[in-house]
Each structure stands twice: as structure tokens, then as C-alpha cells.
Amino acid sequence: MTPTTTHRPILISGPTASGKSALALGLAERLGGWVINADSQQVYADWRVLTARPSVEEEARAPHRLYGHVDAERSYSVGDWTREVKAVLAEAAEAGAAPIIVGGTGLYFRALTQGLAPVPEIPDEVRAEAEARAAADPAALYAELSLRDPDTAASIDAQNPVRLSRAWEVLQATGRGLSDWWREAAPPLLPLETCLALRLTCDRDWLYARCDARFDQMLKDGALEEARHVAALSPPPGSGLLKPVGAAELISFVRGEISLEDAAERAKTLTRRYAKRQLTWSRNQMADWAEVSAQENFDFEGLTKLSSIST
Numbered sequence: 001m002t003p004t005t006t007h008r009p010i011l012i013s014g015p016t017a018s019g020k021s022a023l024a025l026g027l028a029e030r031l032g033g034w035v036i037n038a039d040s041q042q043v044y045a046d047w048r049v050l051t052a053r054p055s056v057e058e059e060a061r062a063p064h065r066l067y068g069h070v071d072a073e074r075s076y077s078v079g080d081w082t083r084e085v086k087a088v089l090a091e092a093a094e095a096g097a098a099p100i101i102v103g104g105t106g107l108y109f110r111a112l113t114q115g116l117a118p119v120p121e122i123p124d125e126v127r128a129e130a131e132a133r134a135a136a137d138p139a140a141l142y143a144e145l146s147l148r149d150p151d152t153a154a155s156i157d158a159q160n161p162v163r164l165s166r167a168w169e170v171l172q173a174t175g176r177g178l179s180d181w182w183r184e185a186a187p188p189l190l191p192l193e194t195c196l197a198l199r200l201t202c203d204r205d206w207l208y209a210r211c212d213a214r215f216d217q218m219l220k221d222g223a224l225e226e227a228r229h230v231a232a233l234s235p236p237p238g239s240g241l242l243k244p245v246g247a248a249e250l251i252s253f254v255r256g257e258i259s260l261e262d263a264a265e266r267a268k269t270l271t272r273r274y275a276k277r278q279l280t281w282s283r284n285q286m287a288d289w290a291e292v293s294a295q296e297n298f299d300f301e302g303l304t305k306l307s308s309i310s311t
Contacts, residue, residue: 007031012024012200013103014282015279027307029062031098031304033100034065034092036065043068043069045070046229046230046233048226052218066088073241115188122170133165142158149167151180152180153167201282216264245270
């Protein structure tokens with residue numbers, strides 16, 4: 001299809017293994033669109049299979065942006081992503097391509113549609129302390145955050161170490177809570193009312209079964225080879241190389257510390273927990289997004305019509 005600018009930007013959010021990428025690719029092919037990543041795990045270069053990044057074959061079917069372009073040793077934040085996606089949106093507009101932004105990182109979508117808080121750079125030592133404490137005892141760190149910054153604590157997932165450490169480091173470094181900074185957010189790049197915002201929903205048991213089956217397929221598709229490569233790099237604790245769900249478990253197997261059966265079972269459990277947190281986030285934070293059932297065949301024709309500016 002000839003590229004067109006007659007369609008609104010499309011945002012697709014949902015839990016891992018729900019079919020977001022398939023929906024995005026199908027729409028991109030119909031609209032002459034670009035698929036733009038909004039998943040914090042899929043930005044890293046060293047893990048393609050384990051993070052379920054689009055395959056080389058899928059990337060050949062439509063332009064893909066912001067996938068696998070970050071060295072894992074580089075600190076990469078929502079601010080970095082927002083700056084990069086701004087440039088990609090400008091390029092897509094110049095090319096006359098519909099932007100289709102897809103991923104499971106809620107904070108990326110929040111920054112995109114509500115604006116980015118002007119939080120100062122956090123000193124490396126504070127960030128390191130926050131990550132170490134979140135990894136060692138997240139419950140204790142959350143309890144401290146709840147006492148010092150209850151507004152932010154109430155808005156984040158207490159079991160998500162990345163979000164927890166971010167909230168604590170901002171409070172520690174600036175003396176102000178993250179929720180307070182958010183009230184000073186810059187104007188959004190894509191106000192929600194200008195987009196077709198889609199939120200994939202599904203039954204939890206259905207999703208868990210897909211998570212398990214997909215992990216088994218990842219092992220067949222090369223996740224262990226990726227783990228051997230990453231293990232050879234000897235990543236230190238807190239490295240971006242260890243952030244993808246299941247990465248630490250597969251590396252432990254490669255190093256002979258646990259069996260493959262144990263590594264797979266632990267990784268599947270963590271993936272199901274991650275999917276559950278994503279479902280909870282989207283239900284609470286994206287209630288005004290249009291719901292699309294992940295368990296039914298996607299209505300590509302209907303969604304294409306909904307995205308039309310003339311509707």
C-alpha cells in the first residue's frame with residue numbers, strides 16, 4: 001500500500017505474549033505504517049529471542065524502529081526513549097507513514113501521551129544504591145517509599161524492581177517524589193485524544209498458557225545460545241543484560257548453577273508474574289483506551305477504519 005498520512009497514530013499496549021506485535025505488523029502492512037517499539041526490554045541488542053523481538057523476516061515485511069539498538073551497558077531511560085521516539089515520529093511524518101507504537105512498557109506510553117517529567121539526571125551512585133536495594137529487599141524499599149512518598153508508592157507496582165528503584169532514586173536524589181515531578185510534565189508528543197489507543201485484554205489462564213508455550217519455543221529458537229553469549233560477557237549485577245525476564249535464570253543454567261528444567265520453570269513463573277503486573281497496570285492506568293480481545297481474531301479491517309482521520 002502507498003504510504004499515507006490519513007490515519008491517526010496507533011498505540012497498542014498489552015501484556016507479554018498477548019499478540020501485540022502480530023497486531024502491529026498486520027496494521028502496518030495494511031496502512032503502509034512503521035512499527036515503533038515501546039517495550040523497555042526489546043531495545044537491547046543482545047537479546048532478540050528471549051525478549052520476543054520481531055524476527056528478521058517480520059522486520060522485512062514493514063519498517064521497524066527502536067528495536068535492538070541499545071548496548072546493554074548503556075543506561076537507558078524513559079527520557080531516552082521519548083527523545084528517540086520524537087525523532088522517529090518526525091521521520092515517519094516526513095515519509096508519509098502511519099506510526100504504530102507497540103509495547104508493554106506503560107511508562108513509555110504515559111510519557112508519550114501525558115508528557116515527560118523534567119527529572120534531573122540522577123547520580124550514578126544513587127542509581128546503583130537504588131538498584132541494589134530493589135534487588136536485595138524490594139519489600140523493605142517499598143515500605144520506605146510508602147512512608148516518604150506515599151503518592152508515588154500508590155501509583156507503582158511494589159513487585160517491579162525497575163519502577164521501585166526509579167521512584168526511590170528520584171526521591172533520594174532530588175528530595176521530591178516522582179509523582180510530584182510528573183505534575184510538571186512537558187506537553188505530550190501524542191495526546192491520547194489524537195490517537196487510536198488500543199489495549200489488549202484476555203483471560204489470565206489463556207495468557208499464562210501462551211507465556212509457557214512461548215518460552216518453550218524460545219528455547220528451541222535460540223534463547224540458550226543468546227544466554228551463552230551474554231554469560232561470556234560476564235555482566236555485573238544490575239546490568240541491562242540481566243533485565244529481560246528469564247535472562248538471569250538461563251545464564252545460571254549456562255554456568256552450571258541450576259538445571260535447565262529449573263531455569264525454565266523459574267523463568268516461566270517470572271514471566272507469568274510479569275504478565276499479571278502488566279494486566280493490572282493497563283486495567284488501572286489505561287481504562288480510557290479501547291479494549292481489543294487478544295483471544296479473538298483481530299479485526300484488521302475495522303481497526304483500519306477506526307484509525308482513519310475522516311471517521
